[in-house]
Amino acid sequence: xxxxxxxxxxxxxxxxxxxxxxxxxxxxxxxxxxxxxxxxxxxxxxxxxxxxxxxxxxxxxxxxxxxxxxxxxxxxxxxxxxxxxxxxxxxxxxxxxxxxxxxxxxxxxxxxxxxxxxxxxxxxxxxxxxxxxxxxxxxxxxxxxxxxxxxxxxxxxxxxxxxxxxxxxxxxxxx
Numbered sequence: 001x002x003x004x005x006x007x008x009x010x011x012x013x014x015x016x017x018x019x020x021x022x023x024x025x026x027x028x029x030x031x032x033x034x035x036x037x038x039x040x041x042x043x044x045x046x047x048x049x050x051x052x053x054x055x056x057x058x059x060x061x062x063x064x065x066x067x068x069x070x071x072x073x074x075x076x077x078x079x080x081x082x083x084x085x086x087x088x089x090x091x092x093x094x095x096x097x098x099x100x101x102x103x104x105x106x107x108x109x110x111x112x113x114x115x116x117x118x119x120x121x122x123x124x125x126x127x128x129x130x131x132x133x134x135x136x137x138x139x140x141x142x143x144x145x146x147x148x149x150x151x152x153x154x155x156x157x158x159x160x161x162x163x164x165x166x167x168x169x170x171x172x173x174x175x
Contacts, residue, residue: 001131003150008128009063009070010154011161012077015121016060018162022104023053033101039087055080063128071132078125085118099165108165117164120157 023030031049034040040048059080062073084102091098091110099106100114160167 001134003146004127005131005135006147007150007154008074008124008131010151011124011157012063012074012121012128013060014155014158015161016056016063016077018158019103020053020056020060023049023056023101026101026105027053029105030101033099036098037087037091037096039090063132066132066135068133071129074125074129074132078122078129081118081122081125085115085122088114088118103162103165106165108168111168113164113168117161120161124157 027049030053031045034049034052035042035045055076059073059077063070063077065073084100088100088110091100092112092115097109099108100110102114
């Protein structure tokens with residue numbers, strides 16, 4: 001269970017940190033995307049964009065807490081991802097021609113691949129919450145060879161998740 005917990009921590013920490021950093025690199029574009037989505041009143045757009053970035057950055061660190069606090073951070077990350085997924089579902093159902101700016105600047109239209117990506121992340125959050133709630137150790141990684149394998153798998157999953165827009169563009173038919 002400690003290897004699963006370590007891998008889940010690595011995967012969510014890398015993904016959430018990359019998401020927050022991507023949004024910080026293009027804050028105006030993310031704010032514009034939030035405004036254009038129409039889910040948030042215009043006067044709250046700046047506050048919501050700031051809160052999303054802060055939540056992602058905080059949760060990237062908080063999943064490393066031991067015990068119940070770490071489990072709660074995984075639950076919070078899962079709930080945030082479920083909320084993001086709900087927004088994506090509404091956008092897809094509307095047929096909206098928009099990108100999500102999930103990892104900063106993007107021109108890829110929201111679609112099923114984004115739902116799969118979020119499903120993977122929600123699954124990691126659930127597995128991390130379960131593993132954190134039953135883990136007996138602290139935040140130290142397990143023994144090196146297994147910790148390296150778990151971290152490598154987590155980084156590969158994170159890289160694929162972060163690259164969703166690129167992969168969609170690569171494998172989609174030209175318009």
